[in-house]
Amino acid sequence: MRLAVVGVGPGNLADLTFRAAAYLEQAEVIVGYRTYLEGITPYLEGKEVLPGRMREEMERARAAVRQAQQGKRVVVVSGGDPGVYGMAVPVLQAALQAGEAVEVVPGVTAATAVAAMLGAPLGHDFAVISLSDLLTPWSLILRRLRAAIEADFVLVLYNPSSSRRQDKWRQAVELIQSERPGSTPVGVVWDATRPGSRRTLTTVARLDQEPVDMRALVVVGNSQTTISNGWMITPRGYECR
Structure with a gap:
């Protein structure tokens, strides 16, 4: 090496x-x-x-x-x-x-670290999207987000908000809320695996009430995702085989 x-x-x-x-x-x-x-x-x-x-x-x-x-x-x-x-x-x-x-x-990425803290929200197909427009035009980010929502992917949202991008986070939340039922489970984790890390389980309807920032990662469930006994789970269908 x-x-x-x-x-x-x-x-x-x-x-x-x-x-x-x-x-x-x-x-x-x-x-x-x-x-x-x-x-x-x-x-x-x-x-x-x-x-x-x-x-x-x-x-x-x-x-x-x-x-x-x-x-x-x-x-x-x-x-x-x-x-x-x-x-x-x-x-x-x-x-x-x-x-x-x-x-x-390779290394353990934030998406899988956060998923482990939430349970098993990535048990089926999912899309990873960064909401930072530093290197990607915001219009393209919204196109990708809309396509992933319409395809019923679980959403993993990196870099959801910052002090200068709060308006863009609101736009993203409004898009998600317009296309997914309000009862859809959402998990938010701050500082995954680090000292002081914490998580919360909420819903699409209440997503705009979460004070997310660059230290947070947001997982939005799909039409099959559930919350059971404090765990966020997206089934793959093993129980039906």
Whole structure:
């Protein structure tokens, strides 16, 4: 391994995979967003650490490639899974431009971590949509959201709201409420697996009453999703076989 992009999971070291841990241990240089580096401090000792900030993804990726070209073992860390809204894309792009080989090491993504806290809401087909319009036009996000609602997918909504996007969250909620029955189960989890994490179960009708932010992930059930004994469940039909 000379250059790898590694998923470090949703934030709790207990959810770090054995393979990810091995790559972190072997690394000479670790590159990453400061928040994600704070979650893996035991693996940083004795390493050269190159921290970065949000919106500096390509800069981090290019810096990692330059380090690898010097013959160092370099790991770029990414929260959750690096291929799901993570660092795999910029690292691969930078590595391909430089003719550098790269490995992608998967990790536990927020969607599955949150699903485990809620029960089994992703037991059948689901769609993952980020509501952040930083890199995607809002009109396209709404098109994708509407299509997923009409297809009766369970919805997994990343980056639901922020201080500057509260109006867009309201638009998304209004769209969901116009197309799904008010009784449809909804689960919201904040800071999944991290200290202070919490969850709530609600419904589509009451979704606009939840103060979601960038630390939250929202799961909207489909026509088959139920809540039973505090668990959100989307059946796949095993009981009918």
